[in-house]
Amino acid sequence: MSELHEVRTAERIERVEHELAAHGTERIFSFFDEESNRTVYVKQAEPVHNAAWLRFSRWATITLGLGILQPGADPDGEKALRLEAGRLRRLQDRGISVPEVYAAGYNWIALYDAGENAAVCIRKDVCSYEEKRRLIVAAAENLASLHSMGLHHGRPHLKDMLWDGETISLLDFEDGYLIDVAREKRIMRDLLLFLQSIYKEAAEAGKDCGPELAQLAFSTYAAKETYYASYAKKYFGDLSVLYLLLGILRCAGSDLESVYQTLKLFRQA
Numbered sequence: 001m002s003e004l005h006e007v008r009t010a011e012r013i014e015r016v017e018h019e020l021a022a023h024g025t026e027r028i029f030s031f032f033d034e035e036s037n038r039t040v041y042v043k044q045a046e047p048v049h050n051a052a053w054l055r056f057s058r059w060a061t062i063t064l065g066l067g068i069l070q071p072g073a074d075p076d077g078e079k080a081l082r083l084e085a086g087r088l089r090r091l092q093d094r095g096i097s098v099p100e101v102y103a104a105g106y107n108w109i110a111l112y113d114a115g116e117n118a119a120v121c122i123r124k125d126v127c128s129y130e131e132k133r134r135l136i137v138a139a140a141e142n143l144a145s146l147h148s149m150g151l152h153h154g155r156p157h158l159k160d161m162l163w164d165g166e167t168i169s170l171l172d173f174e175d176g177y178l179i180d181v182a183r184e185k186r187i188m189r190d191l192l193l194f195l196q197s198i199y200k201e202a203a204e205a206g207k208d209c210g211p212e213l214a215q216l217a218f219s220t221y222a223a224k225e226t227y228y229a230s231y232a233k234k235y236f237g238d239l240s241v242l243y244l245l246l247g248i249l250r251c252a253g254s255d256l257e258s259v260y261q262t263l264k265l266f267r268q269a
């Protein structure tokens, strides 16, 4: 590392620490960095209140042979956040679109502004339907690029993606802590959660564009990442008992309804 780089890094850490002193325990906040003329978001680690429950449900799903359904959150939230900066830097070097790291500390990470939460863009009318389609295509392509490297995100919901009008950035890799799950299944799980979030966000906002956008997402993804698209189609398309069960339970809430719709998409694609 050059001396100049080290000085800059130290200055940035000092700047964030100064902001942290002013913001106290606020989990996520932003400030304007005059040096780069850009907004920076700071996220602080939060204590995981349900660590025992997370450990139990992970153990139970693995024991029952349903490891693909285990919760992806790391019971050690501080460690997960500490790993995040390195992970984002490596992904950026490999051409995956993620927010650029400004600086990182022991229990915080600071990222340059990478746009608006993608879920908000899907929900709101300020974003035209054409823009929503561009966003979905960019998201499906970015996820397919990640998967084609054999890597997974963990929970690529629209709310964990940022949209700047041109580019989608993947955020929040902390929920990718999966134990005893083969690579193929981690990746398929990502695809399921991504498509499910499209149905869910659209339905919760009272929009009927969910099925069309999810279809667009799947066809875009499949054009780029044929192997995992076919694998997911076969794997989830064959879950007939779960599909029938969800067909009965789907009226119980938007989560079940969106999983049902996603399984239906895999069966019909």
Ligand SMILES: Nc1ncnc2c1ncn2[C@@H]1O[C@H](COP(=O)(O)OP(=O)(O)O)[C@@H](O)[C@H]1O
Binding pocket: 028, 041, 043, 099, 111, 112, 113, 114, 115, 116, 117, 159, 160, 162, 171, 172
């Ligand atoms: N680099 C960034 N650029 C723009 N918005 C951001 C950035 N980082 C975080 N945010 C905002 O903060 C929200 C929460 O960030 P996230 O990392 O997903 O934390 P959480 O662990 O709470 O889900 C995002 O949905 C987004 O609205």
Ligand SMILES: [Mg+2]
Binding pocket: 159, 160, 172
């Ligand atoms: Mg998040």
